Amino acid sequence: MRTDQLVALLAADAAPVRRRAVSRRLGVALAIALPVSAAWMLMAYGVRRDLIEAMFWPMFWVRLLFGAGIALAAFVVVQRLARPGVRVRGAWLGLAAPVLLIWLLALVALLSAPVEERAALVMGHTWRSCAIDIAVVSLPMFAALLWALKGLAPTRPALAGAAAGALAGGAGAMVYALHCPELAAPYIAVWYVAGIALPVVAGALIGPRLLRW
Amino acid sequence: MAKSEAELRLHGLFVRGLAGDAAAYRSFLEQLASHLRAFLARRLFGWPDEVEDLVQECLLAMHNQRHTYQPDQPLTAWVHAIARYKMIDLLRARAGREALHDPLDDDLAVFAESATEASDARRDLAGLLATLPDRHRLPIVHTRLEGLSVAETARLTGMSESAVKVGVHRGLKALAQKIRGSR
Numbered sequence A: 001m002r003t004d005q006l007v008a009l010l011a012a013d014a015a016p017v018r019r020r021a022v023s024r025r026l027g028v029a030l031a032i033a034l035p036v037s038a039a040w041m042l043m044a045y046g047v048r049r050d051l052i053e054a055m056f057w058p059m060f061w062v063r064l065l066f067g068a069g070i071a072l073a074a075f076v077v078v079q080r081l082a083r084p085g086v087r088v089r090g091a092w093l094g095l096a097a098p099v100l101l102i103w104l105l106a107l108v109a110l111l112s113a114p115v116e117e118r119a120a121l122v123m124g125h126t127w128r129s130c131a132i133d134i135a136v137v138s139l140p141m142f143a144a145l146l147w148a149l150k151g152l153a154p155t156r157p158a159l160a161g162a163a164a165g166a167l168a169g170g171a172g173a174m175v176y177a178l179h180c181p182e183l184a185a186p187y188i189a190v191w192y193v194a195g196i197a198l199p200v201v202a203g204a205l206i207g208p209r210l211l212r213w
Numbered sequence B: 001m002a003k004s005e006a007e008l009r010l011h012g013l014f015v016r017g018l019a020g021d022a023a024a025y026r027s028f029l030e031q032l033a034s035h036l037r038a039f040l041a042r043r044l045f046g047w048p049d050e051v052e053d054l055v056q057e058c059l060l061a062m063h064n065q066r067h068t069y070q071p072d073q074p075l076t077a078w079v080h081a082i083a084r085y086k087m088i089d090l091l092r093a094r095a096g097r098e099a100l101h102d103p104l105d106d107d108l109a110v111f112a113e114s115a116t117e118a119s120d121a122r123r124d125l126a127g128l129l130a131t132l133p134d135r136h137r138l139p140i141v142h143t144r145l146e147g148l149s150v151a152e153t154a155r156l157t158g159m160s161e162s163a164v165k166v167g168v169h170r171g172l173k174a175l176a177q178k179i180r181g182s183r
Helices: A004-013 A020-045 A056-082 A091-111 A115-124 A127-150 A157-176 A185-210 B005-018 B020-043 B051-066 B075-094 B096-101 B125-129 B134-145 B150-157 B161-179
Strands: none
Touching: A004 A056, A004 B051, A004 B134, A020 A056, A020 A127, A020 A157, A056 A157, A056 A185, A056 B005, A091 A115, A091 A185, A091 B096, A115 A157, A115 A185, A127 A157, A127 A185, A157 A185, B005 B020, B020 B051, B020 B161, B051 B075, B051 B161, B125 B134, B125 B161, B134 B150, B150 B161
């Protein structure tokens, strides 16, 4: 086939394209998968019994905002990475900021606590399962986002996969926070960050294989 | 950075094409093909035979991924990123290490030159097209290459009109996948 024939063939397929198609596609993937994640959290773990009461504690909101901040920043990063020739630039800072803030908060909490209580602040009661559970809760969103990215055009697939992992992990941490009994900043700084890091690493590994176009 | 004349002209055509203006889109693709040919020829001087194949592959990729372009972004950057991505892909597949000592610079001048003289493509896109399943192949062949209308194609193939339209669209994506598989 000659190139001018190909051009004619492509030009005839000039259906109008919706604006903001990238954000829309990523948004649809999240909107489909978030209820699945929430349903899994409800069935497998259940909402914490004192949820209403917990809503009056600042740390409950700090924990939710931590996940929300990561998810929001990661959304910006993913949608930029999904568009060829668009630089991510300052959006990386948005991704680092929630982590740095929670680490700062954890440091303050640890330094102001008596030495013998510090280990308990970090380990809590559920450290064995926390990171894995966050990763599992974020899995439906992770899969949906990779599917969405497959229909877009990431030219740096490892980074795009990792950012999709951060988005799924951040949103998954928010969902898991409705169950999780732990409220200490040092605990969140270690185990929530680890739970989000799992899909990030998975995305960086899967991205180059899956996101070719 | 001042926008080049080519950037402005192509951007205008592409934006109209994205809104559904087929004539503007065709004109955009024709000019884009010339620019890509010149740009790639300069970078693939070791493989003159590959240039036209890569031009076609880039055109198909840009068509299939055109929803990832937003009008507020410089078109040069978008085109360059896709051409570069496809070029790296080709070099990895064809040449391994020895090729990697040059062409992947960050020079964004995709629209600096234009070459309208197409050499023959080595890869036979029509041959790859023939390997697609009927539901993709027939709509493309009848509506695009033989110039039948959607209604005529639907009658001829027994498919519904919407299936013909979807068939063209999905078929072009499947074709891009075949190209990757043919390396």
